Amino acid sequence: MKKIFFGFLLFGYGLAFSQTTPESSNGLNRFRANYDVGFYDLNVKVNPTTESIQGTVTIRFKALENLFRIQLDLVPNLEIVEVTQDAQTLKFLRKESIVWVDFPEPLRKGKITTIQVTYRGKPQGIADASQVGGVDWRENLSGKSWITVSTQHAGGRLWWPCKDDFSDKADSMRIHVVVPKELTGVANGHLESVYKNRPDGYWSYNWRVSYPIQPASVTLHVSNFQRIQDTYEALDGAQLSLEYYVMPDRVAKAQTHFQQVKTMLNTYEKIFGKYPFWRDGYRLVETPFQGMAPQGVIPYANFYRNLPTYDFDYTIVHESAHHYFGNSVSYRDQADAWISEAFATYAEILYLERTKDYLTALERLKEYRKLIKNTEPLVEPSGVEELPKTQDQAYKGAWILHTLRKVVNNDSLWYRTLRAIPKRFAYQVITTEELVRFFNQELAIDCTPFFNQYLFHADPPVFEFTSVDNPKRFKLTYRWRTKVPGFVMPVRVTFGDRYETLYPTNEWQTVYLKKEDGQQFRLDTDRFYIFGSHLPLE
Ligand SMILES: [Zn+2]
Numbered sequence: 001m002k003k004i005f006f007g008f009l010l011f012g013y014g015l016a017f018s019q020t021t022p023e024s025s026n027g028l029n030r031f032r033a034n035y036d037v038g039f040y041d042l043n044v045k046v047n048p049t050t051e052s053i054q055g056t057v058t059i060r061f062k063a064l065e066n067l068f069r070i071q072l073d074l075v076p077n078l079e080i081v082e083v084t085q086d087a088q089t090l091k092f093l094r095k096e097s098i099v100w101v102d103f104p105e106p107l108r109k110g111k112i113t114t115i116q117v118t119y120r121g122k123p124q125g126i127a128d129a130s131q132v133g134g135v136d137w138r139e140n141l142s143g144k145s146w147i148t149v150s151t152q153h154a155g156g157r158l159w160w161p162c163k164d165d166f167s168d169k170a171d172s173m174r175i176h177v178v179v180p181k182e183l184t185g186v187a188n189g190h191l192e193s194v195y196k197n198r199p200d201g202y203w204s205y206n207w208r209v210s211y212p213i214q215p216a217s218v219t220l221h222v223s224n225f226q227r228i229q230d231t232y233e234a235l236d237g238a239q240l241s242l243e244y245y246v247m248p249d250r251v252a253k254a255q256t257h258f259q260q261v262k263t264m265l266n267t268y269e270k271i272f273g274k275y276p277f278w279r280d281g282y283r284l285v286e287t288p289f290q291g292m293a294p295q296g297v298i299p300y301a302n303f304y305r306n307l308p309t310y311d312f313d314y315t316i317v318h319e320s321a322h323h324y325f326g327n328s329v330s331y332r333d334q335a336d337a338w339i340s341e342a343f344a345t346y347a348e349i350l351y352l353e354r355t356k357d358y359l360t361a362l363e364r365l366k367e368y369r370k371l372i373k374n375t376e377p378l379v380e381p382s383g384v385e386e387l388p389k390t391q392d393q394a395y396k397g398a399w400i401l402h403t404l405r406k407v408v409n410n411d412s413l414w415y416r417t418l419r420a421i422p423k424r425f426a427y428q429v430i431t432t433e434e435l436v437r438f439f440n441q442e443l444a445i446d447c448t449p450f451f452n453q454y455l456f457h458a459d460p461p462v463f464e465f466t467s468v469d470n471p472k473r474f475k476l477t478y479r480w481r482t483k484v485p486g487f488v489m490p491v492r493v494t495f496g497d498r499y500e501t502l503y504p505t506n507e508w509q510t511v512y513l514k515k516e517d518g519q520q521f522r523l524d525t526d527r528f529y530i531f532g533s534h535l536p537l538e
Contacts, residue, residue: 027383028167031071035061037163037170045178046222048145051137054120057161063107072099073157073164078121085115097157117161124158134158138288140223140247145183147222150291155216162215167332167429169212177205179222186221186245188296190280210279212427214330219294221285226251232265234274241281257304264317267354272422276328293322310352321347324422332429335382339435342397349398362526365402368395379432379455399529400454406527407489408443417442453484462531463491463523471517477510492524
């Protein structure tokens with residue numbers, strides 16, 4: 001999930017519907033907070049000739065208070081034909097992308113209700129292949145339709161009516177993709193059946209998602225895909241279904257290249273535990289452009305190519321990590337999006353450490369370090385849906401986790417904690433505060449000032465020091481300069497290859513370090529993401 005895409009997406013969205021006010025349409029407002037979606041059944045017919053869709057979504061939800069109105073979301077260019085409850089027509093009101101549905105009788109708190117929304121129209125297209133947000137219609141090399149939905153985050157409302165808020169995962173879902181019979185419709189979940197006897201001659205591909213899912217993560221791909229099947233055997237012997245839907249002329253290439261999926265799954269299983277969507281299987285679907293990582297189905301547009309030096313496919317290794325962080329452990333608010341990006345990027349580093357070695361992983365980290373901008377905090381205020389302007393959530397985020405590992409300085413504790421996160425928060429939506437609290441508990445240290453400095457301020461901690469350098473002795477006076485008071489973090493310093501661990505605070509301390517003649521003082525920035533500031537003596 002590249003946040004830059006998200007940025008483009010909402011920007012484009014804002015241009016198209018400039019009257020949309022985020023205050024009214026987004027966030028957990030009154031008519032979203034009053035109900036909880038349990039199940040969606042989305043039935044959507046895709047017509048490549050007219051580049052349009054039509055469908056019905058059945059929504060089962062529980063009233064969390066006595067209510068007479070709920071909010072759904074759907075972009076205004078898609079028409080709502082009707083909303084019904086038990087065959088009775090319900091009134092609805094639309095404003096920009098909001099759809100308020102009113103009930104003739106108030107629903108009592110705790111009541112479970114099912115409504116159906118029928119809709120149709122031409123969804124927003126994707127103007128540029130690098131932008132994500134809408135439905136892309138094109139033909140592949142064999143002249144067949146190649147249709148790609150790409151909506152993650154901005155999100156479901158671009159092509160289907162739903163409660164489009166990060167905080168509410170449906171417990172499960174069904175998706176019926178209805179397509180001309182020469183095409184295959186692929187969605188999230190597990191393919192339960194294909195219905196071939198529709199009066200209109202279309203075929204219905206019936207998918208079932210048997211895990212909680214955010215509407216923004218629901219996706220759809222249509223083409224004359226060739227399906228490649230494979231199996232991954234977990235450490236306990238359980239079998240995971242792997243499926244690759246690729247262009248007909250890429251089958252041989254894909255069969256060879258996608259072997260690394262098993263290496264990736266095995267590596268992540270050892271670090272983070274079993275693949276979180278086991279019953280749904282793992283799927284790659286060939287797309288004309290790269291997207292983010294919808295649950296269980298990763299769009300693949302990386303030319304069957306590995307990164308030089310590191311020998312892995314970025315899409316497979318990075319995007320699959322989002323199944324753990326993003327799809328299973330999801331964030332509740334845009335402000336907490338760093339959790340997903342930081343962990344997925346750090347997962348790449350750990351993947352390299354396991355499949356190559358620590359130094360190769362460090363090389364990759366150092367490349368990422370050069371890309372960090374430090375122009376904005378990783379966490380923006382919650383509720384405002386502010387989008388990051390840089391990739392710091394990924395690059396700096398990975399460095400924060402790497403730094404914390406070195407602060408902890410106990411790899412068995414570190415890996416135990418990393419593994420505990422996807423287990424403790426599986427299929428949930430979490431906030432930054434919950435995650436920090438969890439680190440504090442598991443690591444048994446107070447990480448709050450650490451995370452406060454790294455996440456809520458643009459600048460990393462600065463190691464300020466003065467020095468008097470003699471041939472055999474180095475007088476070092478030092479402290480942390482941080483925005484957060486009470487910041488404590490160990491750091492390593494060195495002359496040559498002999499390291500000393502110091503425990504700076506925000507107060508000045510002095511130490512005399514032994515050294516050899518001619519050796520230069522250096523901060524260990526391979527382990528800690530910090531800046532150094534050498535002040536002149538007064
Ligand atoms: Zn990502």
